[in-house]
Amino acid sequence: MTASIPTNQTILVVGGGISGMTAALEAAECGKEVILVEKTPTLGGRTAQLYRYFPKMCHPTCGLEINEKRLRGNPRIRVMTMTEVTAVAGRRGDYKVNLKVSPRYVTAACTACGDCGKAVSAEVPDAFNYGLAKVKAAYLPHPMAYPQRYVIDPSIVGTPDGEAAKAACKAGAVDLGMQEETAEISVGAIVWATGWRPFDANKIQPYGYDRIANVITSVEFERLADPHGPTGGKLLRPSDGKEARNVAFIQCAGSRDENYLRHCSRICCMASLKQTQYVREAYGEGENGAKSTVYYIDIRAIDRFEDFYAKVWQDPTVSFVKSKVARIAENKENGNPVLHGVNTEGYHRYATEHDLVVLAVGMEPEVTGVKLPEDVIQDSSNFIEGSRDGGMFGAGAASSPLDVNRAVQSATAASLRAIQVIRKTASTEAA
Amino acid sequence: MSDMNTQAVARYRNNFLKEVEERVEDGHWVRMCMQCGVCAGSCPLGPHWEHSPQKIFMMIRAGKREEVLTSDAMWMCTSCYNCIVRCPRKLPITHIMHGLAHYSHRLGLAPKGQPTREIAKLFWDSLVKTGRVNELKFSLAMYFKDGFGQGIKNAMAMQGVGLGLVKAGRLNPMEILGGHACKDKGGIQKMIAKAQEIENRKKGLTA
Numbered sequence: 001m002t003a004s005i006p007t008n009q010t011i012l013v014v015g016g017g018i019s020g021m022t023a024a025l026e027a028a029e030c031g032k033e034v035i036l037v038e039k040t041p042t043l044g045g046r047t048a049q050l051y052r053y054f055p056k057m058c059h060p061t062c063g064l065e066i067n068e069k070r071l072r073g074n075p076r077i078r079v080m081t082m083t084e085v086t087a088v089a090g091r092r093g094d095y096k097v098n099l100k101v102s103p104r105y106v107t108a109a110c111t112a113c114g115d116c117g118k119a120v121s122a123e124v125p126d127a128f129n130y131g132l133a134k135v136k137a138a139y140l141p142h143p144m145a146y147p148q149r150y151v152i153d154p155s156i157v158g159t160p161d162g163e164a165a166k167a168a169c170k171a172g173a174v175d176l177g178m179q180e181e182t183a184e185i186s187v188g189a190i191v192w193a194t195g196w197r198p199f200d201a202n203k204i205q206p207y208g209y210d211r212i213a214n215v216i217t218s219v220e221f222e223r224l225a226d227p228h229g230p231t232g233g234k235l236l237r238p239s240d241g242k243e244a245r246n247v248a249f250i251q252c253a254g255s256r257d258e259n260y261l262r263h264c265s266r267i268c269c270m271a272s273l274k275q276t277q278y279v280r281e282a283y284g285e286g287e288n289g290a291k292s293t294v295y296y297i298d299i300r301a302i303d304r305f306e307d308f309y310a311k312v313w314q315d316p317t318v319s320f321v322k323s324k325v326a327r328i329a330e331n332k333e334n335g336n337p338v339l340h341g342v343n344t345e346g347y348h349r350y351a352t353e354h355d356l357v358v359l360a361v362g363m364e365p366e367v368t369g370v371k372l373p374e375d376v377i378q379d380s381s382n383f384i385e386g387s388r389d390g391g392m393f394g395a396g397a398a399s400s401p402l403d404v405n406r407a408v409q410s411a412t413a414a415s416l417r418a419i420q421v422i423r424k425t426a427s428t429e430a431a
Numbered sequence: 432m433s434d435m436n437t438q439a440v441a442r443y444r445n446n447f448l449k450e451v452e453e454r455v456e457d458g459h460w461v462r463m464c465m466q467c468g469v470c471a472g473s474c475p476l477g478p479h480w481e482h483s484p485q486k487i488f489m490m491i492r493a494g495k496r497e498e499v500l501t502s503d504a505m506w507m508c509t510s511c512y513n514c515i516v517r518c519p520r521k522l523p524i525t526h527i528m529h530g531l532a533h534y535s536h537r538l539g540l541a542p543k544g545q546p547t548r549e550i551a552k553l554f555w556d557s558l559v560k561t562g563r564v565n566e567l568k569f570s571l572a573m574y575f576k577d578g579f580g581q582g583i584k585n586a587m588a589m590q591g592v593g594l595g596l597v598k599a600g601r602l603n604p605m606e607i608l609g610g611h612a613c614k615d616k617g618g619i620q621k622m623i624a625k626a627q628e629i630e631n632r633k634k635g636l637t638a
Contacts, residue, residue, distance in 0.1 A: 206473075206517065252467075257519035297467040326472025326517065341472030347486050349471075349478060 006035055006078075008094050008188040008425055011418045013037070014085055015366075017045020018404055019396020020193035021067045022411035023418070028076040030419055035185065037083040040127070041104060042145035043068070045195055046397075047404055049128060049142075049219065051226040054274040055308035060404070061144055068146045081147065086182070088373040092391025093188050093425035103178035105152035105162075110173040112140055112148040119168035122161045124153045126230075129223045132238075133230035138165045143228060152176075188425050189391050189418035192376070192384050193411060196363040196397040199254035199261055206327035207253065207359060213239035214337050215328060215357045217253075218271050225278040235282050237356045239335040244356035245283050248339055249275065250325050251296040255362030263381045265362035265401040269300045272360045273312045280317045290317040293354065295325050295339065321350070328357060363401040393417050433539035435636060440496075442635070447496040454634045456530030460522045464488040470514035470524050480507040484514055484524050487531070500535040506547040508532075537636065549576055559623055562613030567606040 006012075009032070013024045016038030024036040042048075050060045071077060080101065087098040106116075116138040123134040128142045137153040150173075156162045157176050166174040198219045201209035209215050214237045216224075227233035237244040249272040255265040276292035283290040299320075301309035312318055326341040336353040343350055365382040372378070376392055377385040383401075384394030394400075395414035396407035443450040451458040464485060471483030482490065482504040490499050505528040514524040532548070535541040541548050553572050557564050574589070575582030586593075596602035613619060631637065 252519070256465075258521040259517075259519065297465060322468075323472070324467035324469040324519070326469050342468045342477070342483060342485075344466050344468040344471070344485060347471070347483060 006033065006185040006187055008186055009033060009422055010035060010185070010187045011189050011191065011415075011422060012085075012095070012097055012185070012187040013191045013193055013395075015039075015045070015193035015195050015396075015398065016043035016079070016081070017193065017195045017396065017407075018047040018063070018067070019195065019398070019407045019411035019414075020045070020191070021071065022408045023191045023193055023395050023415040024077050025067065025070050025074065026412050026415040027419055028074045029070070030415075032076065032419055032422060034077045035080065035187065036077055037080045037085065037099060039082070039084050040141070041081050041149075041151040042141040042147070043071075043079065043081070044142070044144055044146060046197075046219075048144055049130070049222060050404075051222045051229070051278070052274065053404060054270045055305055057274070057277065063404075064144050064146075068144070071146065079147070082151075088190065088392075091375075092387075092389040092421055093428075095187050095190060095391065097185050097187055097190070099183045099185065101181040101183065103154070103180055104149070105154075105157060105174060105176055105178050106150045107173045107175050108147075108149070109171045110149040110169075111171050112150060113170070114140070114150075115168040115170065116150055116152070116165035116174060119164040120156065120161045121164075122153075122156050122159070124155060129230050130217075130220050132220055132223055137161060189393070189421040191393050191395050191411075191414045191418050192367075192372075192398050193395040193414070194366045194384070194398040196401070197366050197368075199265075199362040199364045201253060201359050201361050203260060204254060204359070207250070207325070207357075208328045208330065208337070209359060212328060212330045212337050212357075213237075214244075214330075214335055214355065215359065217359050217361045218249075218268065218275065219361065221275055221278075221358045225275070235279065235356075237335075242355065243283070245279070245288065246291040246353075246355045247276075247279050247293070248337070248352070248354040248357045249292065249294045249360055250339075250357060251294065251299075251360045252324060253359035253361045254364075256297065261362045261364060261381060263362075263383075263401060264300060266300065266302070267401060267403045268360035268362065269296070270305050270308065270403065272358070273299075273301065273309060275358065276312055276315065276318045280315065283317075285317055292318045293321060293352070294318065295321045295323055295341070297322075297324050323350075363397060365398055367398065391421050436538040436540060438637060439538060445494050447494045447499070448492050450496070451491050451531070451534075454636065455527070455534045457523050457526045458530060460527060461488050461491050463520050463522055465520060467519060469517050469519065470522075473513040473517050475511055475513065476507050476509060480504045484528065487528075497540075499531070500538060500540040501542060503542045503545050505529070505532040505535070506541070506545045549573075559620060561610065562616050562619035563611060565606055565610040567602060567604070568610065571607075 011027050011032055011034050013020045013036045016036055024034045028034045044064055047060050082102040082104055084100050086100045089096045117136040120136050120138045122137040124137050125131040126133045126135040137156040138150055140150055162176050198217055201217050223229040224231050224235055235244045254260040272294055279290040279292050321343050322345045323341045323343045325339050329338045331338055337357045339352045368382045375387045375389055384398050386393055393414040395411040451461055466485055468485050471485050482502055508528040510525050512525055557569050574585035
């Protein structure tokens with residue numbers, strides 16, 4: 001790699017999801033030097049794990065492909081995967097950042113042919129599918145992975161499986177002696193695009209996510225619907241592999257709740273409305289067709305999404321119950337979850353069985369529980385607002401619960417602010 | 432209708448929400464309810480009472496004063512705290528229920544003969560008299576509240592438990608003759624009177 005040495009004219013972008021990629025690209029395309037660090041082995045983040053986008057129902061692969069092409073063609077961005085920020089010192093225009101690079105055990109010589117994966121027998125939980133499936137311990141994170149380079153799980157290093165992977169590689173790209181590395185870099189501005197994670201559904205005790213097999217989360221449902229997912233795109237429920245035709249969606253699973261997440265996660269209403277359409281597409285209308293029920297406090301389909309909501313409202317396969325579900329029990333005979341609560345429109349008590357329950361889990365900042373540099377300002381939900389010295393910025397879902405479209409807008413805005421910091425630093429030094 | 436009730440009606444006119452906010456314990460939380468219904472669904476007594484908490488809160492906002500205050504709904508609360516634990520806005524629902532019950536009782540609107548109310552009254556009357564609850568007199572009053580015949584039946588049904596308590600030294604039959612009191616009976620009564628005076632002043636309750 002012939003990247004230049006980072007200086008205080010460089011912008012550091014932390015996180016390689018859709019927001020981080022956008023912030024890095026926008027800055028680089030304005031002529032700035034950028035380092036883009038990502039904790040996992042691939043860029044793309046949670047966007048790559050979605051099956052379709054709302055409201056157009058198009059596939060994320062399309063946008064990712066465009067961004068990956070922009071990245072490949074831009075010499076100003078240096079992408080570092082499996083890299084974490086461990087410390088930040090200094091101030092606006094002059095930060096010293098410590099990085100930790102975990103070993104991938106596969107070098108840039110990898111051609112992604114897949115021979116190592118075939119040679120290995122051990123399997124590890126597939127993070128791309130939220131652990132719903134297993135993957136070989138030498139794997140490509142997902143079909144759209146960037147870089148297109150295999151990863152060897154540390155668990156097989158030093159075992160015969162590791163040696164088998166090395167022996168199978170025709171390109172000589174497997175390096176089992178790779179060690180963790182550290183680096184210190186200088187940068188002028190930092191964009192935190194650290195993203196979000198689904199709220200831990202186990203904490204919502206009355207919903208039984210930890211005890212009832214057929215209670216899953218919305219992100220897991222995305223994986224079920226995806227042809228690259230563990231069921232090949234079929235909506236099969238976990239307990240017995242039966243087709244899930246009668247699906248309940250529970251809104252505000254963790255969000256808008258002083259006991260869990262204080263904020264409205266904003267995307268979940270639209271995500272569930274979108275997912276009702278997956279059920280419809282799979283089973284169609286009719287007696288034994290799709291049946292989706294959305295349990296909600298109020299539907300928050302913001303601005304132009306109202307049209308999508310109106311369309312789903314007309315859909316005969318979808319019904320709405322205005323109620324925060326009180327608890328979920330399990331019918332032991334057929335494995336069906338039974339929802340208990342009160343429909344507040346008329347105050348009707350219900351106990352309704354469904355094939356599958358999808359919890360529309362809220363967005364929690366990925367940095368929750370992580371100690372950020374002291375100067376970073378976070379709100380009461382841990383979203384990043386910026387920094388006191390004005391040299392660090394939150395972008396995308398790290399800054400607020402945002403959908404992909406708004407995350408990209410937010411990242412572009414953060415990128416512009418970072419560019420301003422760099423320009424100011426440059427003009428001060430010139431004077 | 433009591434004087435206190437007439438005075439309350441005159442003072443708050445049709446603004447029942449304001450009345451609840453000012454005069455009911457924790458009543459200021461009522462407007463925070465977002466009508467999700469999780470309290471109603473979580474209540475173990477749910478199917479047995481007329482109005483669920485979130486419905487009561489909506490009725491308060493809608494100004495349904497008479498219906499709320501004469502309802503027996505809040506008297507059905509057993510203080511299991513399921514609703515408080517699950518409320519996404521952390522409303523102290525159990526406490527509001529008790530606050531409403533207490534307020535309706537003071538106004539003289541609470542349903543007559545409602546068992547929870549009867550027990551609460553017996554308990555309170557016993558307590559303020561001597562500073563101690565006379566358990567023997569309290570239980571007997573409970574048994575006989577629905578008449579003499581029913582009282583004998585109740586007492587007979589419970590005699591095994593009663594004898595067990597006597598044997599274990601937990602119940603003294605001599606308490607029937609007046610019972611023991613705390614050391615400074617007058618002091619306790621003064622304290623309660625003062626507390627009531629403060630409460631009345633703070634909530635603007637007169638008559």
